[in-house]
Amino acid sequence: MDGLLLDTEATLKRIWQRESARLGFDLNDSLYAHLVGVPNVLCEQKLTHWFKDFPLAEFRANWKAVREEERRACAIPPMPGALELVTWLDGQGVPLALATSSRREMVERNREAWPALFRFASIMTIEQIERSKPDPDIYLRTCAALKVQPRDCVIFEDSNPGMRAAIASGARAMMIPDLATPEPDVREGAARIYPSLIQALASREEWF
Known part of the structure; x- marks a missing residue:
C-alpha cells in the first residue's frame, strides 16, 4: 500500500x-533507507538504537499528528498508474488482495479517502500475521484467503523487504521501486522491475 498504491513513503520520509531534525536528530537519507518497507514498530527500534536519548513518544505523537492533518487534506495522492491498474484488473475480474505492513486502522482511513x-x-x-516482511507469511496467508496458489499470483512491491517476502512465497514478484533501489538479491529474484505502475500495466503480457 505505502509507496506502491499511495505516495505515502515520500510523505512519511x-x-x-x-x-527528527526539530528534536535535534539527523535522520539522513542513508539512515532512512533502512526504514523503507519496515513496520513502524521496528523502525522505532532502529531510531532508539541509532540515537541516544531519542524522545520516541514525542516523536511518535508529532509525526502521527502531522500525517493525519495531511491525510484529512487529501494531500497524499495515489502513485502514478495505481488507479488505472486496479481499475483494469477489477474490470477483468481478477481477484485482488492487499497485503500490507500497515495497521488496519490506517488501511481503513486510506480506503475512506480513496475508495476507488x-x-x-x-x-x-x-x-x-506472526512474522513481518521479509518473511513470506503475509503473502502465504493472503494467497490462502484468496484460495489460490502463490505460483498463480503476481505480487507488486516497492521495497526490498517486501520483494524478499514476495519472492520467498513463490509468486511472480514485480518491483516498482519508490524510495528503495533494488538490492542484488532482489534484482536477481524479481520476475520484472518496472519504473512505475503505468509501465507495469502497459507490459501486462510479460507478467506470466
Whole structure:
C-alpha cells in the first residue's frame, strides 16, 4: 500500500526527517533507507538504537499528528498508474488482495479517502500475521484467503523487504521501486522491475 498504491513513503520520509531534525536528530537519507518497507514498530527500534536519548513518544505523537492533518487534506495522492491498474484488473475480474505492513486502522482511513483504489477481495494487515516482511507469511496467508496458489499470483512491491517476502512465497514478484533501489538479491529474484505502475500495466503480457 505505502509507496506502491499511495505516495505515502515520500510523505512519511519528509515528515520523519523534519520532526527528527526539530528534536535535534539527523535522520539522513542513508539512515532512512533502512526504514523503507519496515513496520513502524521496528523502525522505532532502529531510531532508539541509532540515537541516544531519542524522545520516541514525542516523536511518535508529532509525526502521527502531522500525517493525519495531511491525510484529512487529501494531500497524499495515489502513485502514478495505481488507479488505472486496479481499475483494469477489477474490470477483468481478477481477484485482488492487499497485503500490507500497515495497521488496519490506517488501511481503513486510506480506503475512506480513496475508495476507488481499494477494490480488494481480501486485505491482510500487520495485526493478522506472526512474522513481518521479509518473511513470506503475509503473502502465504493472503494467497490462502484468496484460495489460490502463490505460483498463480503476481505480487507488486516497492521495497526490498517486501520483494524478499514476495519472492520467498513463490509468486511472480514485480518491483516498482519508490524510495528503495533494488538490492542484488532482489534484482536477481524479481520476475520484472518496472519504473512505475503505468509501465507495469502497459507490459501486462510479460507478467506470466
